[in-house]
Amino acid sequence: MTYEVKRLQINYKTLDEFKKFKEYGIQELSMLEDLNAKISENEINSPFYGIYFGDSLAARMSLYKRNKRFDQYFEPQQDYLEVWKLEVLSNYQRKGLGATLVEFAKSFNLPIKTSPRVKSSEFWARMGFSPVTYDMDRDLGENPLIWLPEGVKEQKQTEED
Amino acid sequence: MTYEVKRLQINYKTLDEFKKFKEYGIQELSMLEDLNAKISENEINSPFYGIYFGDSLAARMSLYKRNKRFDQYFEPQQDYLEVWKLEVLSNYQRKGLGATLVEFAKSFNLPIKTSPRVKSSEFWARMGFSPVTYDMDRDLGENPLIWLPEGVKEQKQTEED
Structure with missing residues (x-):
């Protein structure tokens, strides 16, 4: 079975569905404030993509293109994608929704960085992340994982200070 | 009761105790590699501070001074402290060990940033973090909290791109 990945429109319904996800934080609260400050709904695009089952959001991720000037991970230095808050609601797990979202991110053929907050190293290894x-x-307290398209290498850090 | 906060020496015993903490990741694995590459033990300082009960590490945090050129949080722009992996082992909770570690960090009178990975907003609010x-x-998927000493304000972000 294949699933359709949709870019999520930020409206009160979407923000209400976001509350079902564990990784709800100041990003969502700030979206809610922005929405409250506007007159009309449905007009704010977001970095969130998701998969619906009927009318319900079953899985989501943030997928955000970062400018090469932020790139501290890839060689040559370049635009890359950052994935965060990849999460499948418990009722919808083991159907491949997480993998579908990650494959969608990989389809742009840009390098990807993510720093999962939950133990999920086997999943990410299966998806080709190291x-x-x-x-x-x-990196501080992060555990960054990267995915490299053809021709891209990990950037070597140089000693500073 | 007061507890003594100690800077942790990175040796095989410390790294073994670190395995009891939930937030064990590539930082610790990289320390282990560094240790394996040296001849003698006990010579590597770390950003980790902790509190012992007898011979056992009961609580720890990473406390690391960042150069002002990394500062995206404080006004005026300045050196600041980053705290991560603040964690008290479950047998030692509710004794004030977490608060003791945070007060130790505040005693340097530099602004502090942290991005807790667990739900702990009440604790951090009690400690004066916002x-x-x-x-x-x-910020991407982070939920950063900051503590401001006298005379320091939050840095306002300017729109870029």
Whole structure:
């Protein structure tokens, strides 16, 4: 079975569905404030993509293109995608929804970085992601994973200070 | 009761104790690699501070001074402290160990940033930390909290791109 990945429109219904996800935080609260400050709904695009089952959001992720000037991960330095808050609601797990979202991200053929907040290393390894070489100034408490398209390498960190 | 906060020496015993903490990741694995590559033990300092009960590490945090050129949070722009992996082992909770570690960090009188990975907003609010104003390019999926010493304000983000 294949699933359709949709870009999520930020309206009160979507923000209400977001409350079902564990990784709800200041990003969503800030979207709600923005929405409250506007006159009309349905007009704010977001970095969120998701998969619906009928009328219900079953899985989501943030997928956001970062400018090459932020790139501290890839060689040559380039625009890349950052994935965060990839999450499948428990009732919809084990159907391949997470993999469908990650494949959607990979379809842009840009390098991808993610720093999962939950233990999910086997899933990410299956999707072709590898841990970076730890660098304290860059990574702090993160555990970044990267996916490299053809011709892209991991950026070597240089010693500073 | 008061507890003594110690800077942790990175040796095989410490790294073994780190395995009891939930937030064990590539930072610790990289320390282990560094240790394996050296001849003698006990010589690597770390950003980790902790509290011992007898011979056992009961609580820890990473406390790391960041150069002002990394500062995207404080006004005026300045050196600040980043706290991550603040964690008290379950047998030692409700004794004030977490608060003792945070007070230790505050004693340097530098602004502090942290992005807790677990739901702990009440604890951080009690410690005087507040959420930042969300900025997608800076914060992505993080939920940063900051503590401001006298005379320091939150840095306002300017629109870029």
